[in-house]
Amino acid sequence: MRSRDLLVLLALTGTLAACGGSSGGGSVSSGSSPAGSSAGNELVVLPDDLHLQTVDNVVPVINAKAASPKLEEALNKSIAGLTTDDLVGLNKQADVERKTPAAVAKGYFDAKNIGTGLPTGGSGKVVVGAANFSENQILANLFVLALDKAGFSASVKPVTNREVYEPALERGELGVVPEYVGTLTEFLNKKVNGPNATALASSDLQATVTALSGLADKKGLKVLTPAQAADQNAFAVTKNFATANHLTKLSDLKGYSGKLVLGGPPECPTRPFCQPGLEKTYGLKFSSFVSLDAGGPLTKTALKTGKVQLGLVFSSDSSLAQL
Amino acid sequence: MSIVNDTAAWLTDPDHWSGPDGIPHRLVEHLAVSGAAVGIACLIALPIAFVLGHTGRGGGAAVNLSNASRAVPTFALLVLLAATPVGFGNRATVVALTVFAIPPLLTNAYIGVRDVDPEVREAARGMGMTGRQLMRRVELPLALPLVAAGIRTVAVQVVATATLAAYVGGGGLGRLIADGFGRADPAMTAAGGVLVALLALVVELTLAFVQRRVTPGPVRRRVRPLAPPESAVVPPAV
Numbered sequence: 089m090r091s092r093d094l095l096v097l098l099a100l101t102g103t104l105a106a107c108g109g110s111s112g113g114g115s116v117s118s119g120s121s122p123a124g125s126s127a128g129n130e131l132v133v134l135p136d137d138l139h140l141q142t143v144d145n146v147v148p149v150i151n152a153k154a155a156s157p158k159l160e161e162a163l164n165k166s167i168a169g170l171t172t173d174d175l176v177g178l179n180k181q182a183d184v185e186r187k188t189p190a191a192v193a194k195g196y197f198d199a200k201n202i203g204t205g206l207p208t209g210g211s212g213k214v215v216v217g218a219a220n221f222s223e224n225q226i227l228a229n230l231f232v233l234a235l236d237k238a239g240f241s242a243s244v245k246p247v248t249n250r251e252v253y254e255p256a257l258e259r260g261e262l263g264v265v266p267e268y269v270g271t272l273t274e275f276l277n278k279k280v281n282g283p284n285a286t287a288l289a290s291s292d293l294q295a296t297v298t299a300l301s302g303l304a305d306k307k308g309l310k311v312l313t314p315a316q317a318a319d320q321n322a323f324a325v326t327k328n329f330a331t332a333n334h335l336t337k338l339s340d341l342k343g344y345s346g347k348l349v350l351g352g353p354p355e356c357p358t359r360p361f362c363q364p365g366l367e368k369t370y371g372l373k374f375s376s377f378v379s380l381d382a383g384g385p386l387t388k389t390a391l392k393t394g395k396v397q398l399g400l401v402f403s404s405d406s407s408l409a410q411l
Numbered sequence: 412m413s414i415v416n417d418t419a420a421w422l423t424d425p426d427h428w429s430g431p432d433g434i435p436h437r438l439v440e441h442l443a444v445s446g447a448a449v450g451i452a453c454l455i456a457l458p459i460a461f462v463l464g465h466t467g468r469g470g471g472a473a474v475n476l477s478n479a480s481r482a483v484p485t486f487a488l489l490v491l492l493a494a495t496p497v498g499f500g501n502r503a504t505v506v507a508l509t510v511f512a513i514p515p516l517l518t519n520a521y522i523g524v525r526d527v528d529p530e531v532r533e534a535a536r537g538m539g540m541t542g543r544q545l546m547r548r549v550e551l552p553l554a555l556p557l558v559a560a561g562i563r564t565v566a567v568q569v570v571a572t573a574t575l576a577a578y579v580g581g582g583g584l585g586r587l588i589a590d591g592f593g594r595a596d597p598a599m600t601a602a603g604g605v606l607v608a609l610l611a612l613v614v615e616l617t618l619a620f621v622q623r624r625v626t627p628g629p630v631r632r633r634v635r636p637l638a639p640p641e642s643a644v645v646p647p648a649v
Contacts, residue, residue, distance in 0.1 A: 251595035351580075354593025357432075376431045379590055380580050386499065390580060393498060 130327040131391055133401065133408050134338040136320075140369045141361055141403075142270030142289040143296055144320035146170065146227060148312040149272065154263040155310050158210040158238055163264065166202055166234035167227070167315040172404060175223065175317040180406030182222040189222055190244075193229035202230075203237050210239035217253045217262035218246050221382045223319060223404060227266035235264075249382070250275055251355055258307055269296055269314055271321075274360050276303040287360075319404040321361050326391055341398070342371050350374045351396030353382040362400060374398075417598035418605065427602075432586070434606065441583035441610065444501050445573045448508035449566050455509070456516035457558065464524025464554070465546045474521055477514035485511045485572055489579050501583075504576035511572060512565045515644040519561030523554030556626040563618035564644050570611045574603075584610065 148163040174196070181192045197203065214235050218228035228244045235242035245262060247253035254275065256262045270289040273296055277288050280303050288299040297314060304311045323338060330336075333344050341348070356362035357377055366372045380386040383401040391399045401408060421427060428434050456477075463470040488507040493499040497506055527550050535549045574585030587603025590596075 249593060251593065255595070354590040358594050378580055379577065379586060379593070386493075386580055389493070389499070395498075395500065395580065 129392065131324045131388060131399075131401070131408055132327050132330055133322045133324050133403070134330070134335060134341070136322070137337040137339050138369050139291065140338075140365045141320040141322075142273075142287075143291055143293045143318060144268035144270045144403075145293060145314035145316070145318045146175070147267050147269050147272075147297075147314040148231065148264055149257065149267040149304065150264045150310050150312065151257055151260050151262070152305075152308050152310045153260060154214065156210070158207045159214070159235070159240065159264075160310075160312055161207045162210065162234045162238035162240070163231055164313040165206055166197075166230050167317070168313070169200060170315040170317040172317045172319070175319060175404040176406045178226050179223050179402075179404055182226060183405070184407060189218075189225035190229045192226050193233055196226075197230060197233045202234060206234060206237050208237075208239050210235070212240060214240045214242040214263045215245050215261070216242055217257065217265040218244050219250065219253065219265075219382075220246065220248050221384060221402070223402065224266055231264055231266065249353065249355055257309060267311075268319060269293065269300060271359075271361055273300040273303065276300070276307060278360070280306050317404070319402050322401050322403040322405070322408070323366070324388075324391060324399050324401045324408055325397060329397060338366075339370055346397075347375050348372065348398060349376050349378060349396045350398050350400075351378045351380045351387050351390045352400035354379045356400060366398075372398075414597055414601060418601040421598040421602045422605070434587075437582060437584050437586055438606070438610070440501065440576075440581075441570070441573055441585075441607075444504055444508070444576055444581070444583055445566070445570045445614075447505045448512055448569050448573070449562065451505070452509045452512035452516055452565065453562065456513045457520050460517045460520030461524055461546065461551065461554075464521045465542070465550060467525065470521050470525060474518050477517045480510065481514045483510065486575055486578070489575060493579065499579040499581070501576055501581040503579060504573065504581050504583075507575070508569050508573060512569050515565050515568075516558075516561045519564075519644055520554065520558045523557030523561075524550050526557070527553045552627060556622065559618070559622035559625045561644055563615065563622055566618055567611050567615045570614050571607060574607055 146167055148167070150159065150163070178192050178196060181187045181195070182189055187195075216228045216231045216235070218225045225244070225246070232242040232244055247256065247262070250272070253262060253265055257265055273289040274287060277285050277299075288303070289296050293314065297311065301311050325335065333340075333346075335341060335344075350356070350363055350366070352362055356379075357364070359365075363374065363377060367374070378390060378396050380390055380396075380399070383399075383405060387396075387399045387401065388407075390396045422434075430436070459473065460470075463473055485507050488510060489499065489503055492503040492506060497503050531549060531553070532545065535545050540548065573583050574588055576583045577585030577589035584603050584607045587606065588600050591599030591601075591603060
């Protein structure tokens with residue numbers, strides 16, 4: 089009986105030890121990068137030379153039932169003078185100087201004197217949705233400031249991403265969200281016309297906005313006036329990786345034959361301007377996809393430590409160098 | 412009812428059973444992370460607990476300290492680890508889960524050894540056993556049921572908590588839950604939840620069987636099972 093107990097104990101220990109040993113396999117990353125790998129210090133964006141991305145100007149989108157002239161005027165005026173350079177500067181304050189999105193929005197609101205020239209006399213509650221990246225949160229806070237000044241009672245509601253907040257916007261749980269023309273057009277296009285619909289977004293802003301308005305109408309949404317500022321998906325690598333593999337643009341990656349891991353937010357494998365777009369337009373083949381965040385610190389750290397070779401970032405990110 | 416149908420459809424779709432995002436691969440990742448955490452925690456906690464239990468010194472303090480460390484939220488620990496060389500991903504999750512797993516193992520093993528009947532110990536000494544022989548031939552075998560109970564409890568908790576890996580760039584079944592949420596695919600999220608629950612159940616039943624086999628016959632056949640002290644972590648009787 090004693091030997092049987094010892095055998096069972098040995099088996100138990102052996103199993104646990106084996107479990108511990110097997111964790112050294114491929115699924116557990118080692119973290120340290122061998123020489124010549126993609127780790128390095130600076131991140132650079134590879135230019136979108138095959139024009140996968142479309143016009144992604146910032147635009148307020150509202151639930152049509154919440155529409156009123158004062159609401160629309162307040163929202164449109166809040167971003168009327170917003171340029172892409174402004175956006176980069178605002179992102180820098182949030183990401184690098186670590187100010188809160190509310191503080192960054194307030195700074196911009198005061199500096200540009202947006203308060204003067206806003207309508208007054210609005211009333212009622214407005215819920216502004218904000219996606220889970222700092223730029224969208226800044227824009228949402230900016231909307232709230234403008235709406236409050238116009239007499240509404242506005243508040244920010246953080247929501248994760250478009251897959252989650254767009255249905256909420258349709259249902260009226262959210263009144264307004266800061267959106268991006270091109271990406272929203274294709275999102276609604278797939279929803280209205282099916283997953284294989286021909287693309288309606290292009291590099292022509294006016295045409296895309298017209299298409300978007302038509303689609304939005306079918307979903308009970310209303311698209312307001314786009315700003316000059318634009319922010320689209322961008323893909324970054326480390327400087328070392330770019331130099332080692334002679335990459336000057338995104339299409340150069342086609343000739344890369346090593347392991348290519350893509351990092352991005354969990355919805356990237358199903359979004360046309362993310363993984364599927366890279367595979368179709370650029371012909372890239374990824375060995376795997378790692379679920380991180382949308383252009384945030386997790387993605388940037390993963391790039392720098394070599395956990396991923398190509399990461400999704402945003403074109404308005406202040407900390408990225410351009411090739 | 413449709414979410415039940417959708418989840419069943421998701422689980423029976425053959426596309427979801429192949430490739431790096433497929434259920435088998437995620438399952439293997441999940442077991443690897445959980446197994447590593449429990450294994451390392453055993454290697455750390457059990458020797459310390461056995462020595463403390465055998466000598467009878469410092470155990471109280473060790474048990475209190477380890478119980479206090481249970482208050483550390485595992486997810487917060489993961490986020491903190493991201494700023495250290497440990498980084499994030501599966502490796503960081505193993506570290507955080509090991510910290511999570513050590514207290515119950517330590518407590519149970521220590522109490523298991525301490526609780527050996529003093530008369531048995533005296534008898535063994537009387538027979539001429541040295542300290543080491545006492546530990547190896549008397550205390551460890553008698554402590555085994557409680558140690559196995561601790562491992563069983565911890566293994567189930569670790570399997571359930573290893574879903575956190577998905578939120579810090581790791582893998583495992585938690586990816587089904589996290590990615591399903593990010594893509595607004597409730598069937599995927601629910602499928603992930605169901606699979607984790609099933610896995611925890613399988614682990615529980617397997618280790619319950621092992622625990623039963625490891626309990627010495629006379630102890631197992633006792634009419635009224637010996638009630639473990641309140642501070643021991645014990646799952647329902649086998």
